Amino acid sequence: MLLSLLDLDYETVPINMADMAHKAPEFVALNPLGQVPVLDDDGDIIRDSQAILVYLAAKYGAGGWLPADDPSALGHVSEWLSFSANEMLHGCAVSRALVLFNREGDLEGARSLARRALSVLDSHLAGRDWLVGGSPTVADIANYVYAALVHQGGINPHEFAHVSAWLGRVEALDGYIAMAALPAPN
Numbered sequence: 001m002l003l004s005l006l007d008l009d010y011e012t013v014p015i016n017m018a019d020m021a022h023k024a025p026e027f028v029a030l031n032p033l034g035q036v037p038v039l040d041d042d043g044d045i046i047r048d049s050q051a052i053l054v055y056l057a058a059k060y061g062a063g064g065w066l067p068a069d070d071p072s073a074l075g076h077v078s079e080w081l082s083f084s085a086n087e088m089l090h091g092c093a094v095s096r097a098l099v100l101f102n103r104e105g106d107l108e109g110a111r112s113l114a115r116r117a118l119s120v121l122d123s124h125l126a127g128r129d130w131l132v133g134g135s136p137t138v139a140d141i142a143n144y145v146y147a148a149l150v151h152q153g154g155i156n157p158h159e160f161a162h163v164s165a166w167l168g169r170v171e172a173l174d175g176y177i178a179m180a181a182l183p184a185p186n
């Protein structure tokens, strides 16, 4: 999504996880964790979606998306990147994976973590357009996808009014690109 928001040329290489292509030697050579996503920018290989967001914003963001010169704002962006990789992943993404892939696991526990994470996000977004400062940052993008897809885990993100309005603001950005199961661009 950030590649598109930054209007960069890129090629998407699908990895067939059902066939365990993410654990094949050629993929593990790119990411020893055997996880997607991985970015290859002219031979510079960056793994992990939060790391990829930071890299792209720092390299191509022209001063937007990452408040690199403002230690306080940068600290708050890092808080929300961490929140996406922890609370949002373990709540929203795990609920979704348990439902979509019919996996064994504690679905009610994951849904309760998801609701708690969405409530924290909702309270923070009351009276604010973006997670940090007055314009969108990588913190918004990192959290957006988990919140926008949580309906696939059986939770309606629009029950959270401020989250719902913020999802709409992300979807109205120039260059917003839909992914499977996400709303089409306005």
Ligand SMILES: N[C@@H](CCC(=O)N[C@@H](CS)C(=O)NCC(=O)O)C(=O)O
Binding pocket: 022, 033, 034, 035, 036, 037, 047, 048, 049, 050, 085
């Ligand atoms: N913190 C990482 C998590 C990456 C991750 O868990 N990716 C999942 C798919 S969304 C994966 O590749 N799982 C396969 C595995 O862990 O073996 C990120 O945000 O990139």
